[in-house]
Amino acid sequence: MNSLSFELHAVSPGIGDEQRFVKIATDVWPWLDYIHIREKHLTSEQKIQWAYSLLYAGIPADRIVINGLCELNELEKQVFFQRIHWGQSNMATIQGSSLKKSDRLRLGISVHSLHEARVAEERGADYLFYGHVFSSSSKPGSKPRGISALSEICSAVSIPVIAIGGIGPANIAAVRAAGASGAAVISSIWASDNPERAAAALRQAIER
Template identity: 30%
Template sequence: MGNLRREDQKLYLVTNSDGMEEQVFLKKIENAIKGGVTIVQIREKEKTTRQYIELATKVHEITLKHDVPLIVDDRIDVAMAVGAEGVHLGQSDMPIKTARKIVGEKMIIGATCKTVAQAKEAYESGADYMGVGAIYPTTTKVKTVLTSVDTLKEICAAVPIPANAIGGLTKDNLGILTGAPIAGICVVTAIMKADDTKKAAEELRSAFDRLEAI
């Protein structure tokens, strides 16, 4: 299994570079890490393989400097090419069992799960953590199906690997997750669209810490 601690997942940033100059994008990520982001997933749906590798390499330089794991969305080839710490696979991506054979035991593999059955399959196939949602509707281009908090709690109870809630989460609406034993929250818009990503990350981290303390 990949080396991923539960505390690494408290504030999970999923990137979105749409409409941004590269230097602005990279600066947003670094400032977000300074504000409390504990893990970063680079997600690029439109870039060519070469473009994806070039950008992921630059993001990895930042995450390595701050000792934060880098996860690559969908693309095992890109993750391996840049030496990323992990890869995240959705339900339509490469099966986790197949991915594990390719990447070996050390790389982190995350899985998108929306049901208890998907969570059990992900765990039994060798996933290290799950992203569960969408809790709220999202503004990203990714096709979303809503997952209830009750289902999130059932998923947490069904498998021993950590679960992270994702989908439309902000510092003001985390209360819906009260009582769900999640490892962390995944955010895209709440950080990437913020003018001050360091402040946005600080506020989200504080909100999650309060949630954990309840």
């Protein structure tokens, strides 16, 4: 996939079903740029084990992102996995002004405001997740931030911004027009009756 133009990320649903996750990931990864292991209840060791399960299933290591892994020194020991993603809670545990990461790592950070976006960029993030942009089943009852807010974030930072929250084939074009460098989805794939077809539809919407 040509991730230089518009990246497609799939974030795990956080329900702890490793077997189902690996099965669906194996079906959909050819359509994706990145698959995130976002299972907050797992230990760092368990997250890395899930990553190996994806690797053993044939998914390339450079498509696998481990979320919430703050032990950078431990990750640097890993031969295969060099992509991680942090939430704001992870940011709060890191002292100092710089993330001091290895050049091999690609680090994304989730942000929800202009201030958080600027701080993340200043501290060395390679890209941002911003959302939720549209109404999302993973954020029931929470007001979406909207396209105009996404556009503001994209204009305020020089690193790529990935839109998340309620993303589907019908609004990919709007997200792209707002300046986003990619989209991240959860339920659009994991809750679909046909995840492979859903992933293909997202990729086709990107390529239109």
